[in-house]
Amino acid sequence: MPRGKGRKKKDPNAPKRACSAYLFYASAIRPAVKEEFPDLSFGETQKKIAEKYKELTEDEKSKYNDMAATDRQRYEREMENYTPPSDDSDSDSDSDSDVPKRKKRKKKDPNAPKRASSAYMFFVKENRAKVKEENPDLSFGELGKLMGQKYRNLTEEEKKPYLEAAEQDKERSKRETEAYNNAKNQYVSDEEETSDEDSDSD
Known part of the structure; x- marks a missing residue:
């Protein structure tokens, strides 16, 4: 062919x-x-x-x-x-060896658990609107830098609630990921069993 x-x-x-x-x-x-x-x-x-x-x-x-x-x-x-x-x-360059195979990007599963947020992300969610209101003339990039600076200037005590929220979210992500993987494995197992049954009936 x-x-x-x-x-x-x-x-x-x-x-x-x-x-x-x-x-x-x-x-x-x-x-x-x-x-x-x-x-x-x-x-x-x-x-x-x-x-x-x-x-x-x-x-x-x-x-x-x-x-x-x-x-x-x-x-x-x-x-x-x-x-x-x-x-x-x-x-001469049409052979498979000359053409680099483009790696297909894995399509993201919409049912996959949401990734855990960092302490900094929780800080941004809570304070971004206020900082933006106080500095309306800042560009998106400048606002991002200011948020990073403000977070770095927090004391350990001030960071504590964000660190705790991040730890809880990490546990949540871990639980959901385990449940998601178990459900996915079960689905694959069920599919294989169905396939075996179909082949036996032939």
């Missing part, structure tokens, strides 16, 4: 694609988002960044739009001087 032609190998010398205004914004704000929400997964961090981008005014977006326009001009300039390799030079 003839095997389908492999995906064309990307030319490492090809001009880098132009970035969008959103990508420039995401790159600039990601460190601040990770500092304020250290327990978020990669996908949750991306979602948070997208939410923040939607909240920007047109004036706030203009900076990133300008960066995107400049990068688009750079890309168009480079493409004018770029000569892609011929198909012949790619013909």
Whole structure:
């Protein structure tokens, strides 16, 4: 059976694609988002960044739009001087050994238990609105830095309720994860039994 032609190998010398205004914004704000929400997964961090981008005014977006326009001009300039390799030079690179297999990202189960929150996260949830009200002119990133600074300045006694809440949430997550894994294993076991019964009846 003839095997389908492999995906064309990307030319490492090809001009880098132009970035969008959103990508420039995401790159600039990601460190601040990770500092304020250290327990978020990669996908949750991306979602948070997208939410923040939607909240920007047109004036706030203009900076990133300008960066995107400049990068688009750079890309168009480079493409004018770029000569892609011929198909012949790619013909030897269609083998499986030359094409790196992209690892499929595991789809998150919506029924999976919520990850445990850290003491810092509990502090942020309780105090963020108040700090934002006291400092309305701060950007999202600046607000995140201020929250981190305020948390670091707490005494051990002041941190105690947040540490206790985090410990309780850790126990909650542990219990729910065990129950979730048991239920998942039971489901797999039931599926295998059903499959065996079907094969026996043939």
